Amino acid sequence: MKKNNVIGWIAIAAVMFGFMFYQSKQIEKQQKVRFQQDSIARVQLLEQQKRDSLEKARIDSLIAIGELPDPALAQAAKEEAPAPVEEKTAAPVVAQTASQAEGGESQLVTLSNDKLEVVFTTKGAQPYSAKLKGYTNYDKSDLYIFNSATYEGANLYNVRVFAGDLVNTKDFEFQVVSSTDSSVVMRLPFLNGGYIEQKYTLAKDSYIVDNKLSFINLDIPKNAFSYDIDWAVLVPRMEKGYRNEVQYSKAAYRLNSEEGPKEFAKGRSQNETPGGSVSWVAYHQQFFSAIFRAKNNITLQSARVIFLSENDPARNLMACGSSFRKDFSDVTAKERVYEHEFYFGPNSYKGMKALGQGYEKTIPLGGSIIGLFTKYVIIPVFDFLDGFDFSYGIIILLMTIFIKIVVFPLAYKSFVSSAKMQILRPEVEKINAKYPKQEDAMKKQQATMALYKRAGASMMGGCLPMLLQFPVLWAMFRFFPASIELRQQPFLWAEDLSSYDSIISFNGGIPLIGDHLSLFALLMAVSMFFYTKLTGSAQMGGNDPNGKMMRYMTVYFMPVMMFFICNSLSSALSYYYLLSNIITMLETWAIRKWVVKPEDVYARLRATEGKPMPKSKWQQRLEQAQRMQQQRNGR
DSSP: OOHHHHHHHHHHHHHHHHHTHHHHHHHHHHHHHHHHHHHHHHHHHHHHHHHSOHHHHHHHHHHSOOOOOOHHHHHHHHHHSSSOOOSSOOTTTBSSOHHHHHHOOOOEEEEEOSSEEEEEETBTTEEEEEEEEEEEOTTSOEEEEEETTTSTTSEEEEEEEEESEEEEGGGSBOEEEEEOSSEEEEEEEBTTSOEEEEEEEEOTTOSEEEEEEEEESOOOOTTOOEEEEEEEEEEEOOSSOHHHHHHTOEEEEEETTSSSOEEEOSSSOEEEOOOEEEEEEEEEOSSEEEEEEEEEEEEEEEEEEEEOOTTOTTOEEEEEEEEEEEEOSOTTOSEEEEEEEEEEEEOOHHHHHHTTSSGGGGSOOSHHHHHHHIIIIIHHHHHHHHTTTOOHHHHHHHHHHHHHHHHHHHHHHHHHHHHHHHHTHHHHHHHHHHOOSGGGHHHHHHHHHHHHHHHTOOTTTTHHHHHHHHHHHHHHHHHHHHOGGGTTOOBTTBSOTTSOOOSEEEEEEETTTEEEEOHHHHHHHHHHHHHHHHHHTTTSOTTOHHHHHHHHIIIIIHHHHHHHHHTTSOHHHHHHHHHHHHHHHHHHHHIIIIISOHHHHHHHHHHHTTSOOOOOHHHHHHHHHHHHHHHHHHO
16 A cells, blocks of 8 residues: 555545544533533422422523523612612512412413414413424424423513512513414503513414513613513423434524624533624524524523433423523603514424524534535425425435436546556556565555556545545535434334434443444445445555555444444435445446456556656656755755
């Protein structure tokens, strides 16, 4: 094996394992640490529920950040009020008794359309549950973005405003003023005749819930310039594989000073304190999202995501929370109205893009460069084929064939070069036998390069097809696990192409494999073994120890490692890799059988024997540099 070959194959291995193996190992390490931390946190949260009031336990179980009172408003309360302000209640200014606030029975109001059903509670005038129609969890149960009926306080939408006292809307029962199938209006009356109003509207055929927050005739002091919002969501688990679901779940927000969104908590618990004006904040499960948007922008003070452990008894995935501050547009106005909206729906690229808020930019498509290929090639082709009502397994097959056809003209010369190198292998063996000594390595390399050049082959001929595949493989690596179209779609023995297929399950986890065996991943690894054996045998043979080592790593080690990586990933991804390897082997076989023939290669060798071969500009510059180096050394 020559030095250039070693460098080339090492570069290939580094690129492949750089974006797959490293990511997989990092996630495993993070999950081990997080498992212990989340278990302790979970116990503490459950104990907190027993000790504190129901409302306090609700916030702690969601975001573990408590009440988040504003020190500036608290100080303003002390300065403006004639008597000290109690921290917990605003009963003196609100037209309801403490018993009504704390012990009154809440009323539930439901808004529903063909896509979404949202239930609101009068306790705090906030969303109580959000159920998506047309989707189910992995166990076929109803799919909720959050559900307070299952886990008390799974959603918190609390408005904090100083109006004589510090009012937390979550502490009070609102009155239903009007209710229809598409909208509900709830008010919290004050003793002076003013009120806080929350109006929610669910349009037809939409995942958007419009929210209009109104402060009418409230005694808001002149030095209270803003109101605060606490929003928290407890997202349950919805998918088959915990590892995949965590890996592709995250949070994001869009600063008004930046064009694209900023992502955080990607597969791990994390806090953010941007303190800047944002247009929206999103909490993404692998395939579904809860998004809060202020139509006139709002300041995001803090955001947090806590991923819960795989053995969480309530089967919750992540607890998310945000704290916002919104300045009053007019501090002297008696009527202040502010518009917000919620998105409770799927992470559909087309659907989110149609909303025009940039939500779709948080869907993983492979980065800025590879993402262009995904957006303008992969997704359009996928959508086009989807229109024919094929099964998704057939769509992936047709997509693979299409991609191979597109890439083939770029890879054709490399396939031909690789075929020639296979034919020339006996001649390379002769050169290796002629220069067996280590000190003759340079002569051996030069003789081999001359042989390949006379035959019209390239030493890196077999590498380029693999390099050309990397952008496509990376695009698919990001596209398939995040494509909601593949969710719960069966094909052959796989019951869900967006998750791993399992033909054998184990009671206990096995190192590197886990608790199951994926047949698609196994077949992919086998195909990769034959693919590397077929395409790499020309470059990695002979008596060269380095060549033998590289052949062992490429033919045996890489397929095994790819199996470990893909065993818990999307079965659609392993299925695509399998098809890609099979088609590439067929292309290689066809070219070697019908395009590149041994007699033609040897005829060219005989025709060029003893004749000087033209040198490339790169070779000319290299020889010139060598001569200059020799002259300097001679001095």
